[in-house]
Amino acid sequence: MQWFKQLFTRGRRYDDLAISIKEHLEEKIEELMENGMSRESAERTARREFGNVTLIEEHSREIWGWPTLGSIWADVKFALRQLIHAPGFTATAVLTLSLGIAVNATMFSLVSAFLLPHLPGRNPQNVVVVSSVNPNQGDTNPVSAPNYLTWRADTRVFAGMAAVDEYRTASLTGQGQPESVNYAAVSPNYFNIFGVSPQLGRSFIAGEDQPGRDHVLILSHGLWEGRFGSDASIIGRKVRVDREDYLVVGVMGADFQLLGFTPQMWTPLVLSAADQIVAGRKQRFLYLFARLAPGVTLQQARAELTILAKRSQMDFPANERRWGAAVRALGDFLIHSFGIRTALAVLMTTVSFVLLIACANVAGLLLTRAAGRQKELAIRVSLGASRMRVVRQLLTEGLVIALLGGGVGLLLTYIGISLVRANLSFNEAISAVPVSLDIKVFLFVLGVSLVSATLSSLAPALKASHTDTNAGLKNESRTTSGGRSQSRLRAVLVGCEIALALFLLIGTSLLIRGIFLLDHQPLGFRTDHLLTGSVALDHTRYSDASHQLLFVRGLIRSLQQIPGVEDVAVASDLPATNPNTVPIQIEGEPKLPANEQRSALDAVVTADYLNAVGIPLLRGRTFTQRDDANAPRVVLVNDEFVRRYFERQDPLGKQIRPDKEGAASTWSEIVGVVSNVKSYSEETRVDPEVYESFLQRPVASFSLMLRSNVEPHSLIPALRHTIAKLDAELPLANVMSMDTVIKRQRNGNPLFIRLLGTFALLALILAAIGIYGLIAYSVSQRTHEIGIRIALGAGRSDILWMILRQGLRMAAIGSALGVAIALPLPKLFDSIFQGLHFGAPGLYVVVLAAILMVTIFATYVPARRATYVDPNAALRDQ
Amino acid sequence: MAKNPEHRDLFSGALELMILHSLRLKPMHGYALAKHIKLVSDDLLQIEEGSLYPALQRMLKEGSLESEPGLSAKGRPTRIYRLTDAGIRRLEYEVSSFEKMLSGITRVLAVAEA
Numbered sequence: 001m002q003w004f005k006q007l008f009t010r011g012r013r014y015d016d017l018a019i020s021i022k023e024h025l026e027e028k029i030e031e032l033m034e035n036g037m038s039r040e041s042a043e044r045t046a047r048r049e050f051g052n053v054t055l056i057e058e059h060s061r062e063i064w065g066w067p068t069l070g071s072i073w074a075d076v077k078f079a080l081r082q083l084i085h086a087p088g089f090t091a092t093a094v095l096t097l098s099l100g101i102a103v104n105a106t107m108f109s110l111v112s113a114f115l116l117p118h119l120p121g122r123n124p125q126n127v128v129v130v131s132s133v134n135p136n137q138g139d140t141n142p143v144s145a146p147n148y149l150t151w152r153a154d155t156r157v158f159a160g161m162a163a164v165d166e167y168r169t170a171s172l173t174g175q176g177q178p179e180s181v182n183y184a185a186v187s188p189n190y191f192n193i194f195g196v197s198p199q200l201g202r203s204f205i206a207g208e209d210q211p212g213r214d215h216v217l218i219l220s221h222g223l224w225e226g227r228f229g230s231d232a233s234i235i236g237r238k239v240r241v242d243r244e245d246y247l248v249v250g251v252m253g254a255d256f257q258l259l260g261f262t263p264q265m266w267t268p269l270v271l272s273a274a275d276q277i278v279a280g281r282k283q284r285f286l287y288l289f290a291r292l293a294p295g296v297t298l299q300q301a302r303a304e305l306t307i308l309a310k311r312s313q314m315d316f317p318a319n320e321r322r323w324g325a326a327v328r329a330l331g332d333f334l335i336h337s338f339g340i341r342t343a344l345a346v347l348m349t350t351v352s353f354v355l356l357i358a359c360a361n362v363a364g365l366l367l368t369r370a371a372g373r374q375k376e377l378a379i380r381v382s383l384g385a386s387r388m389r390v391v392r393q394l395l396t397e398g399l400v401i402a403l404l405g406g407g408v409g410l411l412l413t414y415i416g417i418s419l420v421r422a423n424l425s426f427n428e429a430i431s432a433v434p435v436s437l438d439i440k441v442f443l444f445v446l447g448v449s450l451v452s453a454t455l456s457s458l459a460p461a462l463k464a465s466h467t468d469t470n471a472g473l474k475n476e477s478r479t480t481s482g483g484r485s486q487s488r489l490r491a492v493l494v495g496c497e498i499a500l501a502l503f504l505l506i507g508t509s510l511l512i513r514g515i516f517l518l519d520h521q522p523l524g525f526r527t528d529h530l531l532t533g534s535v536a537l538d539h540t541r542y543s544d545a546s547h548q549l550l551f552v553r554g555l556i557r558s559l560q561q562i563p564g565v566e567d568v569a570v571a572s573d574l575p576a577t578n579p580n581t582v583p584i585q586i587e588g589e590p591k592l593p594a595n596e597q598r599s600a601l602d603a604v605v606t607a608d609y610l611n612a613v614g615i616p617l618l619r620g621r622t623f624t625q626r627d628d629a630n631a632p633r634v635v636l637v638n639d640e641f642v643r644r645y646f647e648r649q650d651p652l653g654k655q656i657r658p659d660k661e662g663a664a665s666t667w668s669e670i671v672g673v674v675s676n677v678k679s680y681s682e683e684t685r686v687d688p689e690v691y692e693s694f695l696q697r698p699v700a701s702f703s704l705m706l707r708s709n710v711e712p713h714s715l716i717p718a719l720r721h722t723i724a725k726l727d728a729e730l731p732l733a734n735v736m737s738m739d740t741v742i743k744r745q746r747n748g749n750p751l752f753i754r755l756l757g758t759f760a761l762l763a764l765i766l767a768a769i770g771i772y773g774l775i776a777y778s779v780s781q782r783t784h785e786i787g788i789r790i791a792l793g794a795g796r797s798d799i800l801w802m803i804l805r806q807g808l809r810m811a812a813i814g815s816a817l818g819v820a821i822a823l824p825l826p827k828l829f830d831s832i833f834q835g836l837h838f839g840a841p842g843l844y845v846v847v848l849a850a851i852l853m854v855t856i857f858a859t860y861v862p863a864r865r866a867t868y869v870d871p872n873a874a875l876r877d878q
Numbered sequence: 879m880a881k882n883p884e885h886r887d888l889f890s891g892a893l894e895l896m897i898l899h900s901l902r903l904k905p906m907h908g909y910a911l912a913k914h915i916k917l918v919s920d921d922l923l924q925i926e927e928g929s930l931y932p933a934l935q936r937m938l939k940e941g942s943l944e945s946e947p948g949l950s951a952k953g954r955p956t957r958i959y960r961l962t963d964a965g966i967r968r969l970e971y972e973v974s975s976f977e978k979m980l981s982g983i984t985r986v987l988a989v990a991e992a
Contacts, residue, residue, distance in 0.1 A: 024956075060935040
């Protein structure tokens with residue numbers, strides 16, 4: 001610990017030394033002057049008898065072990081000169097490191113953009129999010145309106161609280177095509193909580209959340225640019241939203257971004273009386289943002305909210321049982337609710353392995369170089385260089401290489417980030433996140449370069465510090481005992497590289513295979529030639545069931561007229577898109593408590609749904625035009641429903657009652673059983689599902705499906721035209737083929753796979769380079785031995801086989817190790833990615849075969865060179 | 879380092895030995911130490927005054943010495959060097975090792991020509 005203490009006293013030590021020496025000279029000069037010398041000659045004499053003051057001071061400082069700036073610079077210059085004189089080595093080392101650093105930095109830029117998001121506004125660390133917690137449903141649930149109002153009134157820890165209803169959609173009409181936009185309804189003080197003001201115009205003011213004053217609008221920067229052409233005069237103009245006039249009062253700047261929330265505009269949140277009564281407690285839809293009062297900590301806020309939530313629990317036990325409250329810092333909440341951590345963790349781990357392999361390669365290269373410089377190092381040591389100095393010089397060289405690698409890596413990172421950014425467009429929320437080469441990435445590159453420098457040059461530097469001076473000075477190029485241990489170390493390094501590469505390859509192949517199979521799993525219906533779109537019938541014009549039905553009937557009739565259309569259907573949700581779950585009561589069964597009730601997915605569909613979507617009917621019949629509001633209620637169930645709840649008895653004729661919120665529940669008769677459809681295209685589960693007839697229970701917001709015998713996208717203009725003819729102000733959203741819908745649901749999976757594949761390939765290439773380097777060097781060291789063998793009669797193929805065997809042996813050991821550490825991977829992945837199964841023993845064999853081929857190839861090239869050794873030259877060359 | 883070709887180089891460790899012993903007698907500052915050694919050795923040892931300082935720093939680093947603020951003979955502030963307990967032990971060790979070496983050499987030289 002001495003040296004640690006000494007580190008901090010360094011400045012003082014140097015000062016003390018300077019004082020001592022200065023005073024020494026002054027005293028001497030004064031004494032000499034007292035003896036009659038002039039000042040001038042006294043100074044000269046004193047200095048002469050002292051010795052070279054500067055040099056002595058420098059030597060004294062060096063005792064403490066800290067390098068002077070001059071000696072560091074000398075080391076750097078020397079290292080650069082050495083590196084320039086060995087371009088092959090330098091290029092290989094720098095390129096290898098730069099690749100490793102670049103992939104790490106690119107992934108880090110993703111990680112830092114998502115896990116260290118830029119938070120908008122003033123002092124964002126004081127902004128928190130209040131959410132509802134339920135043991136069964138996690139802790140980032142929104143809050144109900146009554147709770148919001150109560151807590152806002154009772155809280156003392158917040159300087160302000162605002163509520164947001166985030167996921168609303170509305171139609172913007174007038175000025176171009178009707179467009180469906182996402183928007184959020186917010187409390188008037190919402191933007192004040194963050195401390196941001198609109199770029200143009202003003203924010204909402206108090207009182208605008210009352211009916212009559214609430215038809216004001218703030219546009220997002222994106223919407224302002226996209227739909228309104230960045231026209232500054234939009235402020236004060238009226239815009240038609242859901243067939244009503246709204247006044248535009250402001251435009252937000254482009255930097256107001258919250259991860260995962262992408263509203264295109266904001267309106268004031270009006271909480272009606274209906275929202276505030278007891279029944280409103282079941283609707284949890286508000287996200288609460290609050291700013292901590294000065295001096296209040298997160299813990300204090302948490303404590304208070306827990307108390308408030310308990311109070312709600314006691315006051316309204318029916319609705320609030322088991323519901324608590326959680327308070328999270330803004331950044332924490334956003335990351336948590338975004339759910340991208342697992343994928344990023346996997347990617348980051350993978351690239352760290354790639355970096356390790358790269359460092360191992362560079363370490364091997366440095367070891368080789370060190371071996372070649374044994375003589376030079378021995379001379380330096382014998383001329384008086386301390387071992388510390390020698391080690392320092394080697395470390396400097398490693399550092400220079402690493403910094404060069406970092407520099408090139410920075411360039412490659414820039415390219416990498418551009419590539420990644422171009423591929424992020426699969427998801428709006430994700431592509432809204434700025435991924436760029438910012439200061440954090442730059443610092444990361446610096447840090448990683450330093451770490452690589454340490455890792456790579458540690459082994460060679462330590463070895464060099466134990467240079468056997470005598471052996472080095474003797475004129476021997478045959479492997480000395482030092483050389484043998486060095487080549488053993490290199491073999492160990494390459495063996496580890498192979499193990500790491502194998503581990504990485506197995507891991508990535510398992511993931512790639514698993515995700516690919518998931519992305520392409522059979523869904524239970526025909527996804528081809530199916531055009532879809534979504535429609536939301538607004539309340540103004542379609543106020544009740546009869547209006548909605550009228551429209552839908554007319555719509556289906558018109559759509560059927562379009563040439564190329566075979567079947568038309570309307571449903572509350574598209575298949576395999578995670579429809580809602582509702583509790584089900586089965587006739588004859590006792591009523592179960594709330595959390596044990598039977599449940600099923602619920603969709604409302606028109607008569608032609610099964611045909612249009614291509615779901616086989618297994619038993620009974622489908623809906624007809626006669627299953628309307630006046631007829632007895634009927635439902636269809638899927639095979640899984642029968643399997644789970646009827647245990648293979650015939651369900652036809654049995655009565656069930658789906659308990660949907662906000663609608664009267666009636667007993668319905670099961671009239672048909674349909675084949676299973678996956679609940680969500682990106683999950684393997686199949687849930688029990690109930691289909692209700694649209695004519696009996698219409699919904700205002702639904703999806704259209706057109707089965708066509710032509711390319712689905714060619715029907716889009718006709719589709720739009722038909723809708724416009726029926727209602728010119730009704731926007732049609734999400735118009736795309738079913739195949740596109742499924743593709744979108746894959747989200748980032750394809751990118752994830754591509755990244756993993758790239759890294760695996762990179763690791764394989766780096767390992768191959770490592771093997772090649774080792775074998776090539778070994779061959780060059782064994783030239784003498786090979787020459788003897790050839791002279792003694794060994795044939796070409798014998799030599800070839802000898803070298804090949806060396807490579808294969810190393811690969812075998814590395815592979816065995818790699819397979820061993822890769823064994824727990826399938827189980828690990830199974831637990832991380834719920835619902836998927838990653839076991840694939842065949843993959844292990846494939847990967848091993850790949851490593852084998854790569855080893856053979858990497859070994860073959862130098863082995864072949866070895867067979868051309870001229871025995872005469874080899875024997876002569878000492 | 880010898881200035882006068884008639885005087886030998888000191889063996890390594892000799893300087894440290896003498897510094898430790900001198901400072902044990904009395905803690906001194908740099909110039910006083912240099913004068914003391916020159917005086918007491920009657921000029922038989924020619925040491926470059928400056929060479930004291932690296933040695934002093936080395937012993938400071940090892941912990942054999944410690945330095946404290948004090949005044950020079952002229953009343954100006956400078957550093958005074960004194961022995962630590964570790965330094966005393968070090969001195970005793972060096973002295974005994976030197977005496978062994980000396981007696982060894984003496985014995986070899988005492989063998990008269992046959």
